Amino acid sequence: MMKMPWENFGKVLSEVVRLMYYDSDYESESELDSPKLKRQKRALYTPEEETEVIRDQVLKSEGFDIDFSNIRCEFNFSPVDLLHGNKLTKPPQKDGYLINLFCNMAVDEFNKFYGKKVEFAKAHKAVCHLQAGRKFYITFEGREDNHLQLYQAMIQYSIETTQVVFCRPKPKAM
Numbered sequence: 610m611m612k613m614p615w616e617n618f619g620k621v622l623s624e625v626v627r628l629m630y631y632d633s634d635y636e637s638e639s640e641l642d643s644p645k646l647k648r649q650k651r652a653l654y655t656p657e658e659e660t661e662v663i664r665d666q667v668l669k670s671e672g673f674d675i676d677f678s679n680i681r682c683e684f685n686f687s688p689v690d691l692l693h694g695n696k697l698t699k700p701p702q703k704d705g706y707l708i709n710l711f712c713n714m715a716v717d718e719f720n721k722f723y724g725k726k727v728e729f730a731k732a733h734k735a736v737c738h739l740q741a742g743r744k745f746y747i748t749f750e751g752r753e754d755n756h757l758q759l760y761q762a763m764i765q766y767s768i769e770t771t772q773v774v775f776c777r778p779k780p781k782a783m
Contacts, residue, residue, distance in 0.1 A: 625685070625738075626660060626663050626684060628656055628682055629684055629685055653679045654679070656682050659681065659682050659684075662679075663675065663686060671746070672686065672736055672744075672746040672763075673736065673746045674748070685738060685739040686737070686739075687736070687737050687739075688734070688737075689704050689705075689708060689734075689736065690703075690704055690705075691703070691704060691705035705732060708745065709729070709732055711764045711766075712732055714771070714773055715749075715760070715776035716728065716751060716760075718776055719760070719776040726753060727751040727760070729749065729751055730750040730757060731749065731750045732749045732750075733749055733750060742768075744765055744774070745762075745763070745764040745766060746761070746763055747761065747762045747763075747764065748761050748779060749761075758778055759778070759779035760776060760779060761776070761777055761778075762774075762775065762776040
């Protein structure tokens with residue numbers, strides 16, 4: 610049986626999770642801090658524990674479904690703000706614009722490879738993995754024959770080239 614490019618991918622990915630930044634001042638509280646800010650500053654996990662949380666989520670989801678809500682440290686995996694972010698683009702463009710371009714590229718490749726007629730509908734979420742260039746793990750909605758389905762695409766993006774590594778329907782177990 611032919612191995613697909615994404616088989617055992619989560620295991621390999623979990624080994625490349627790296628802590629990039631930890632602000633030690635984050636834990637210090639001031640009397641001037643609002644109650645909400647004080648709650649945000651309190652550590653739920655140590656940096657080492659956060660690394661394990663991220664590593665575990667990368668392993669289980671192959672990089673597509675990482676919950677960053679309780680993570681304070683910065684890792685080489687980070688969420689992409691589809692609506693307001695412009696870390697990847699220059700204003701007035703938003704990061705969602707770039708992710709939508711990637712989704713359309715992925716759908717085109719998927720349709721060519723499988724002989725389908727899927728249309729890109731909407732990006733749901735994206736995770737950026739910094740390495741030599743960037744890899745994007747994108748979950749998006751596609752439409753085929755008026756039926757909506759979730760898809761996942763991995764895009765390799767660098768200064769010189771942009772490549773669809775794979776595009777697939779989202780596995781049921783994820």
